[in-house]
Amino acid sequence: MQRKISSPSLLLFIVLVAFPQISETIYTPSLPDTAKSLHTTGNAIQLTLSIYFLGFAVGVFCWGRLSDSIGRRPALLWGILVYILGSLGCYLSGSAEWLLVCRFIQAFGASTGSVVTQTILRESIDGAKRHAVFAQISAALAFTPAIGPLIGGWVDQVFGFRAVFFTLVVMGAAIFVYTMASLPETRVSTSSGIRTFSIAKRLISDKRVWAFGFLIGATNGILFSYYAEAPFIFIEYFHISPGVFGFLGIFVALSSIIGAMLSKKLLNRVPAEKIIFLGSLVTMTGAVCLTVLALYGVSPSAAGLAFMIASIFILLLGIGMAIPNCLSLALVNYGDVLGTAGAIFGLGYYVVVSLITSGMSYLHDGSLLTMPIYFLLLAISMAFVSKKL
Numbered sequence: 001m002q003r004k005i006s007s008p009s010l011l012l013f014i015v016l017v018a019f020p021q022i023s024e025t026i027y028t029p030s031l032p033d034t035a036k037s038l039h040t041t042g043n044a045i046q047l048t049l050s051i052y053f054l055g056f057a058v059g060v061f062c063w064g065r066l067s068d069s070i071g072r073r074p075a076l077l078w079g080i081l082v083y084i085l086g087s088l089g090c091y092l093s094g095s096a097e098w099l100l101v102c103r104f105i106q107a108f109g110a111s112t113g114s115v116v117t118q119t120i121l122r123e124s125i126d127g128a129k130r131h132a133v134f135a136q137i138s139a140a141l142a143f144t145p146a147i148g149p150l151i152g153g154w155v156d157q158v159f160g161f162r163a164v165f166f167t168l169v170v171m172g173a174a175i176f177v178y179t180m181a182s183l184p185e186t187r188v189s190t191s192s193g194i195r196t197f198s199i200a201k202r203l204i205s206d207k208r209v210w211a212f213g214f215l216i217g218a219t220n221g222i223l224f225s226y227y228a229e230a231p232f233i234f235i236e237y238f239h240i241s242p243g244v245f246g247f248l249g250i251f252v253a254l255s256s257i258i259g260a261m262l263s264k265k266l267l268n269r270v271p272a273e274k275i276i277f278l279g280s281l282v283t284m285t286g287a288v289c290l291t292v293l294a295l296y297g298v299s300p301s302a303a304g305l306a307f308m309i310a311s312i313f314i315l316l317l318g319i320g321m322a323i324p325n326c327l328s329l330a331l332v333n334y335g336d337v338l339g340t341a342g343a344i345f346g347l348g349y350y351v352v353v354s355l356i357t358s359g360m361s362y363l364h365d366g367s368l369l370t371m372p373i374y375f376l377l378l379a380i381s382m383a384f385v386s387k388k389l
Helices: 010-025 028-037 042-070 072-092 096-110 112-124 127-141 144-159 161-182 196-204 207-237 242-247 249-266 272-295 302-329 335-363 370-387
Strands: none
Touching: 010 042, 010 072, 010 096, 010 112, 010 127, 010 144, 010 161, 010 207, 028 042, 028 144, 028 161, 028 207, 028 242, 042 072, 042 096, 042 112, 042 207, 042 335, 072 096, 072 112, 072 161, 096 112, 112 335, 144 161, 144 242, 144 249, 196 335, 207 242, 207 272, 207 302, 207 335, 207 370, 242 249, 249 272, 249 302, 272 302, 272 370, 302 370, 335 370
């Protein structure tokens, strides 16, 4: 008889899934300050965002597989410890190169909160209750893009960029203690020798998996490329403070929430694939608006700032419509090997996110036009791919 698995609390689920996202966005208001403090370029500092996703991609695969061998609880605790060490290394960094290394380590550890927590949720909660918990977690996660910059902006403004990383060290230590005290082991048996390479081959030969991998990577790539470029636009061009910039994260959260709600409402009448295409078109519209503003020389005034924020809202609204449906449909044909397939798929699309954010850091040149054109090209590609689903 299979033993009954204890289910962790909803709060613990939310904390474990949310802290990797907060760790990524909390640092974004500090990018200009960090570049100046470490005597490096904006291009080099933006790479600390793309390297985060590369470390996350590797971590998703490694911790997912390791949790089958040593258990869910040990994998999470070890991952959080690695995260704390990486955050401490970021705090002590004296050069952009060292910061890049430590950001990779930080992300590698943080990824355990994503992949292992989802595994725990799937195996400890059944049926309709699991769907309800996923919905509650998704609602909470919609606010993490706002929480990170809001905290990071004010911490950077008052104490400097290093204090942002020290905040993450303290947060990581608190999460480690909370997890150790509250998380039961949910694994019921050791891994049965899942054929990783055969599953990878199956995924690689599936054109829909490639399409969804690109779409998820592109939507997240646009979102986090925005976080990489936006501080330089709003803080240096519009001359707002890091603290005020942090409040702009509220618009990101609202656009994502409204996009997800609109998607949910449309699902009663429109196929999910069609909603992904519509989301791509909305994203393209936002990119066109940004491009027009940049071409005609948006002024660094209150009106110019309002037009810029409105265009970004439209762009991210489309992403909010597309992402949930891409995630829902991507692995519908892999229910028999969902854990391993999810780890391999996650590795793939996080590499895409890393490449796209690296492209933004490479293209960064201080121009208002660079980001809109980059986003427009990505949105056109998304529309082309989603049209063929």
